[in-house]
Amino acid sequence: MPSFTPPSLTRRSSAVLGILVSLALGEARAEDARLRALEQRLHDLEHALAEARASAEQIRAAAHAVPTVPSVPKAPGPSSSLVKPTPDGGFALVDAERGNELRFSAMVQLDSRLFLEGETATGSKLEDGFLLRRIRPTLSGQFAGLGFRIAPELSGNGTGANVALLDAFVDIPTGRTGFLRVGKQKSAISLDRLRVATALPLVERGLANELAPNRDLGLAWYGQAFSGGAQFVLGLFNGAADGRDVALRDDGGKEVHARVFFEPFRNESSLLNGLGFGVSATAGRKRSEGPGAAASASLPRYRSAAQEEFFAYSSGVVADGHHRRLFPQLSYFHRNAGFVAELGVSEQVLQRESQTRRLRHTAYDVTLSWVPTGQPITFRGVQLTGSESALELGLRASGLRIDPRAFEGGLTRFASPDVAARRAQNLGLGLSWHVNRQVKWSLDVNRTRYQGGAPGGADRQTEDVVMGRFQLVY
Template sequence: MSRLSLPARSLISLLAFSTFAVSSQALAAEAEQVETLRVQELEQRLLVLERKLEIQNEEAAAKAKDAPVVTAGEKGFSLKNAKGDYEIKFSGLAQIDGRYFIGDDSAFRDGFQARRLRPTIQGNLGKLVAFRFTPEFAGSGFGEASGNSIVDAYFDLKFSPAASLRVGKQKGPIGLERLQSGGSIELIERGFPTELVPNRDLGVALFGELAQGTVSYTVGVFNGTADGRDVAAADDGLKEYEGRLFVEPFKNDYGFFKGLGFGIAGSTGVKDGTGANLLPRYRTPGQNVFFNYGETAGATGYFATGSHNRYAPQAYFYRNSLGLLAEYVASEQTIARTNGGAEQSLSNTAYSVTASYVLTGEDASFKGVKPSKPYAIGGDGFGAVELVARVGNLSIDDDAFVGTAATRLANPDVSAKKADSYGLGVNWYLTQNAKLSADYNETRFEGGAAAGADRNTEKALFTRLTIQY
């Protein structure tokens, strides 16, 4: 077999190399085209995924706009829509007392008492309408349900901060301490002026704030109730007009008088009839009755027969840990021994001055004390400690005792003419939701015992656990 010449072999090699080179270029081009198509496909898939994510985010954002917001904290529990204009809140106040009277020979009831058991539902129905509903489940305080009642039941029409309308059962706007929450009062029971003002009444009130919140006012028309009472029965068809103007001139400043507030409140109306809804009874800080119209305790047959007017100057001052609250109330009412009998216009008066000081350094305020370091088991927090002192007086018009047993309006052997009270107390705010309190009140009387003697001094030692949220 003849061998190829060198030129022939070179030519064949060159042809083979050229063929291989062309084939490699073709394969490379094909591979590049495939890779390009694959990248394009992946990019397309990525765009689709990104769009799906965008759609999901848009849907989630749309749902979030309508999703309800649930909150829970030291101020209670609430459920509201995302805009916040529709809301329902759940809160509550519970107070359990231990009450002991020293040296009373068992004249008063010692023991434990459920003072307040009040769940509250309140909220907003849009920006215009608000509501509040608070039942009282403490009853008589000793387990009977006969005293259960509705404490608050009203609607607000919030036209503006300067003018809102409240319709329903609500606190009367007259007493300063009455307007404090039961969980915020400094001593366990309110002072004497609260005995001369309406507790809660049914009616309509216009209220608001002016001058950047430095002036607040309330004016309203109500069924009218006796001093210190809730509306407990159908009214006599007559109405009572009540109002309050309160000024905090330095509220928006940071000077010494920032916590100063003062005002005047009052009411005028006519009452005609008899019973607890129209005639008062007055109680001590120990919650024992020391005065009522009549010859005997709980006597009936005495009548409200005309005008009933009240006026109440009031003030408070809070500066750092110091708190001062003072008020005076005069209640002038026309009373008759019999229906259609001779009438007398009587003026009963009361005052109290309360001072408080927070030993642990927190700010005192009308709304209570918030511990800067709440009590924590095993932790450093101790809570806040507050000391309180109060003096007060309630005086009955002397004319109520003038006459014989057949003509006078009150019996000096049963009802005292005057009561002076002195109280000391301490509050331990463990957290904003829990408070332990103890106080001692001593009340001295003029009259109220047989043969013109003075009723025995009342010495009341009270303790209380308050839970609120």
């Protein structure tokens, strides 16, 4: 028999089924809407990415097509060039990167002369006065591994008569401790000449220095051994006359200079630490040429401590042969005291008319230095630190003797005893106040006694002079 379903149950099932179908359809539509929204967002992202790529390509292309805007410069770093002070009070421009250096310095010496007694070769009274003894602006330093020095003299040696180029040389290194000096330079013969003019214990140098050349033109090798305990000089020069700079004219003859000096205890802490001794010598030929003035410049003339001439050869005397010099030397410095001594010998062949003579002149210097304020002293002078000041006392005895044969021969003699002294002996006492390393005041009293040099062959009047100096070193 067929089954029977009540109508109410059928309607309920249909209603439930309808609700389920509706829910299913609604869920499907909602899912479809979400998918479309995701697709739209993905499309938007892809579009934005494409635009970003295009913009980047445009920027990159523009960067290659248009010059870039200069960037703001950075602050400069530390420079390798600088200015530094020098020990003598000057200053230097230094290029540390390239190893170059240019030093600026200057020396000014204003002197006074007060003659208490004395006369010239003609018997005239010696005149008092002030003079500019030295004015020397100096450029020195090193460039491309070479040292150099250029020093003009602007004072004309106190007379105002001329302006000269005093030093002009280049130092070329040779090995670790030596160098070759080429140009116009100070002669390494007299120990007193080798002392710097600003460090002299008295206003002027002694008489032995008058037998040595001042400055000469040529080349010299400077070397040392045993950590500076042995020092050597060997040079070849034009050949300057005694007490003079190199002559304006070159006579073609050359002169060899040699010096050896020992300081055996230099590197030891002993009482003999400051002891030094040695010898220097020259050998060469000289020949006077040209008119009288040029020939005279190739001959010596000797001067006193006050720079007054007391010996010169007669007119017509010329250099005509060998010229040799020998200078034994000794120095000692210990704490605040110092001692320098040397003997000078100058032997030269001269001619006047038909006569030829080999004349030998000799001289000596002994100089004592003492610093009562206690500062140490060396060959380079009183050693000051900071702004301290010091007093220095100097005492010197020196003498110069002319070969007696220079006065023999009557009318053909090489020097006249009426105007040229046969001998000069000097005693000097000096006091210096070193205000600091740049400023110094000096006061000297000098007495020079002569044999000969006055009319009739009499002794020239004793020269007593008070000399003062104001010195500025920069």
